[in-house]
Amino acid sequence: MPSPWSRPSISPENSGLMIARAHDELLAGNDDRRLADVRPLVRESWRRSLASLVGPEGLPTLDFSREELDEYRRQHPLAGVMDMVRALLLPGTAEESGVVVAVGDAAGRLLWVEGDRHVRTLTGGMGFVAGANWAEEVVGTSAPGTALTLGRSVQIRGAEHFNRLVQPWSCTAAPVHDPETRRLLGMIDVTGGPEAVTPQAQLLVDATARAIENEVLVARLRAQSTPPPRRASPSRMVLHTLGRDRALLEVGGSGLELSARHAEILTLLAVHREGMSAEALSEAVYGHSAVETLRPEMVRLRRALVPFAPSLVPASRPYRLPDVIETDAQHVLSLLDRGAHRVALAACAGPVLPQSDAPGIVELRESVRAALRETLMAEAGVDVLLAFADTADGHDDEEVLRLCLSMLPARSPKRAGLVARIERLERE
Template identity: 30%
Template structure:
C-alpha cells in the first residue's frame, strides 16, 4: 500500500492541499477501495463527505449542467460578482494565461458562471465539463477546488489525483470563497484551474489578493448605496413606535432611539407594505433610496395600516403611466401620464407655470391645466395636493430604480429593469430631457463596462442599436479583423456619418 508523503514543507496554515508529486499521489489512489490512504485532513474530510453523499469513485460522472442558458444569462447580468469582472480580468488575466491556466467565477451553489483564460486550456477543460453552467459542488463533482472551497468556507488547493473523480485527475486547481459585505453570506468563489501551477502557493496567494480587492470594491459600493439611502430618508426621528433604515442584506443603518436593533433579515412585505416578525410584531415596509433599502416601521395593532401611501410608478417602455397605490394599480392616459411623471420628478412640487413649462415649449392655458389637475385629483384623492401641485406619500418610479442601480454599478440589473425609454412618444420638454438623460446614463455605463455581453444585449434593443459609442466600445473588445470587430466598426462609422450627435 502506497501512502502520500506529506512533509511539513507542504503544509499551510490556510488548510490548502497539495500533493508532493503526481507519482506518489497516483500510487496512493491506486490502492484498493477502503485501504488507508494518508491525506491531509481537508482532503480526507472531503472524500468522506463524498462517500457519505453516496458517491463512489467507480460511478463518478462528469459535472452536470445546472444552469440553463436563460439562468446563466441572468447570472451574467445580475450576479454581484459578474459586476466585478473587470477587476478579475485586470488582476488575473496575464498571470493565469502565462501559467497555462483558466479562471472561473462560481455562484454560492458551486455552479460556474464564467470561465476565461488560456484558449487551449479552456478547450481541454470543456472535455471534463469545466464550463459555464456546470455544477462543481462536492455533491455533484466530488473533491475539487470550487466544491471543496465552498464546503469548508475557505481557500484550498487540489493537485491532480487528489480529486475524488479520477476523470479529472490530470487537472489541478486552487479556489477561495467570496463574501457579501452587506449580509455576510457567501456570494460565490474564484477558482484557477490548469496544470500544477494552478495549485501553487503563489497562485492561491494571487486568488486571495484578487478576492480582497473585489470584496473591498463591493464594500465601497455598499457604502455609497448606504449613504444614498440614508440621505433619502428623513422621517426616522419623527416616527413613533420605532423605525429602522435597513439595507438589502438586513443591516440596520439607523433607527429610532431605544430600538436596539442591529439586523432585520428576511423582511418580506405584502402588497400593502405590511410584514410581521417571528415574535409577532407588525411592520410597515417602505422602499427608500437605493434599490433594496427599506424603512421598517413598527406599528401597534390598533394603528392604522396605511399612515402613508406607498406609490410605485411604471413609466418605462410605455406611453401610459401605471400607478400602484398601496398595491392597487391605476392606469392613466398619455397626457395625464406626462403630468404625473413631471410631478414625480419635482420632489418639492410644481406651480401651474412650472407644470406648463414641463408640458410644452409653447404657452399653455392655465385653466386647461387646472382642469387636468382637478380630474387627476378625482382619481388620486389626498395623494395629490395643490399650491404647489405635489404627489404625497413615498413615490418610487421605475426610472429612479434604473438610476439607482447605475449609481451602485449594477449595470446588468439596470438593463434588466429598463424595458424601454420613458414615455417614448412624449414630446413634453420635461419628459424629453429626463428620457435623454437616462438613455445617456445607460449608454455611458454600458460603454465603460468592459463587458461584451452587456454591450451586445444593449445593441440588440431598438433603443440601443443606434448607439455609436457602444458599437465603438465593442469594437475595442474584439480582435482586430474579426467578424464582430468589422461589424461593430462599420455600424459605428455609419451611425456617426448619419447622426453627428448621439442617438437617443
C-alpha cells in the same frame, strides 16, 4: 468541473512556529517584539479578541435550535443564492472538494455549512456548524468574523487564529452587502488546508461575493416587476413610464393605467419631490404658462387617484405628492450610480413616455438616455456595451459601435457584423 482548490506552490509568508510563539506570548501578557512577526491585520484582531475576553480554547455559541435555524434561513435574503454559491465554490463532487463553504449572516452566525464530508466532520468538532456564532468577539480571529469586523475579505492562516482549536485550519472569507443600501447581509467563507488561503482562493471568494450581490439585486428586480399579489406590500408604489405612452401606477399588486396627460403630470411630480408651482408645472407639461388649463386637469387627476392611491392625491401651492413614489426611470439611474450596468440596461424597457412632447418629459427622457449611454461607454464591459448596441438607442450609434469594435479581441467573430453596421452608417 475540476476543483478550484489546489494546494499552493509556495509556503505561507510567515512561519507558523513564529506566529504560534507570538500568540503564546500575547496570551501570557508579554506584548513583546515577537508580535512583529505577525501581520498587522492579525495582530490587531488578536488584541480585539483579548479585549472581548475570548477564550483561547473556547467553542462558539449555538444561537439557533434546528427549528429556529430552518425558519431563519427561509427568511434570510441569502437563501436564494445558495445554488450559485455551490456552483461557484463547490463545483464537481462537493463532498470530495477538500474544503467546506459556509454562508452566514451579518452577526457572524453560520447558516449553511457544506462541502467535503471528511473536512465537515473534523471542523464540526470545533463548532464550525450551522447555527454557531463565529463573530470575532465570540471566537476571536477567524476569517468569517474578522471579514465582518473589517468589512472586507480576509485570509487567516493556521496559527493566525486566536482560538487554538481552530489553528489546524486556514480560511478565506468576504462580507456580502445589500446591493442597494450597502448594509451588511452576511458573509461567505471557505475553510480547509493551505489550499483555502491561496491568492486564487481570495479572488474566487471575492468574485463570488460580488456575484451574490448582483443576484440579490436581480431577484429583487424580478420581484418588483412581477410581485405576487398576495404578498405585495400595499405601501409600495411604482410608476412605470419606460416604453409606455400611458403610464402604469402600481400599488401593491394592483395597477392603474393613467391617461397620457395624467401620466406626464404624475411623472413630473414624482421626479420633483420638493414640489412645483402651478406656473412651473404648466410650463413643463404644456410648454408655456397655462395655469387655467392645468387646474381642471389636476382636479381630474385627483378624482382618479382618490379610490386607488389616496396618499398620492397631490397637494397644492406648490403641487406636490404627499407620499414618495418610485419611477422606473429613476430606478435605472440609481442602478447606474451603483455600477450595476447590466441590470440597469435590462431594467430600461424603453424611453420615458415615448410619445409625449411635454417639455419636462422630453428633458427627463433625454437625461435618462444620455446617462445610460455615457455611463455604459465609460464604465461597462464589452458584453454590456454590445447589448446596448442592439437596443433602439444604440443600434445606429456609430460612436458606440466603434467603441465596441475597439474593445473586442482581434479574432472575435462579432467584429464583422460591427464593421458592416459602421460602413452602412458611413454610406448613409
